[in-house]
Amino acid sequence: MKRDDELVRTIVLKVEELGDSPNAAINNFRIDGASDEAVDYHVWLLGDAGYMRVRSFATTQRTYSIPCCLTAAGHDFANSIRDDRVWRSTMEAARESRAATLKMLGEIAKAFVRQKIKEKTGLDLID
Numbered sequence: 844m845k846r847d848d849e850l851v852r853t854i855v856l857k858v859e860e861l862g863d864s865p866n867a868a869i870n871n872f873r874i875d876g877a878s879d880e881a882v883d884y885h886v887w888l889l890g891d892a893g894y895m896r897v898r899s900f901a902t903t904q905r906t907y908s909i910p911c912c913l914t915a916a917g918h919d920f921a922n923s924i925r926d927d928r929v930w931r932s933t934m935e936a937a938r939e940s941r942a943a944t945l946k947m948l949g950e951i952a953k954a955f956v957r958q959k960i961k962e963k964t965g966l967d968l969i970d
Contacts, residue, residue: 848934848948850877850885852924855913858895859921862912868898869910883908892945894920923952929959 853874861869874882887908890897894917899908913921924930933952937943943951957968 844881844884846888846945847877847881847885848937850874850881851889851945851948852930853877854882854885854889854910855894855917855921856925858889858910859913859918862895862910865896865912867911872910880905886910888945889917893917894945920949920952923949923956926956926959929955 857872857874858869861872872882872886873879883906886895886897887899887906889895889910890899890908893914895913896911897908898911899906901907924933929952932955933948936951937948940947961967
């Protein structure tokens with residue numbers, strides 16, 4: 844399955860809204876318009892990348908990945924990708940590179956957020 848970056852963004856922002864405990868899974872987690880398998884896979888990817896805590900289990904038919912909450916890195920990622928204009932710019936830059944990793948998406952978004960802050964405040968932020 845290919846990674847769907849729009850689905851990644853939707854999942855991150857929804858888990859941020861719903862997740863309130865690192866020990867409690869968000870039951871019946873669904874995204875309108877996406878298959879359960881696609882959501883499970885992308886939740887697993889986000890957990891593997893360190894953006895969220897995930898509980899995974901397998902049956903004889905498939906593996907399930909259930910989100911619990913965002914990690915500190917996941918909250919930073921959510922803050923970077925929340926703004927629609929920043930997200931569009933991020934996706935344009937990622938498409939141009941044709942090889943953006945999940946971590947790179949966050950870095951590209953952070954760069955656009957830094958640029959936006961500099962334009963509004965004159966502050967030059969560094970990581």
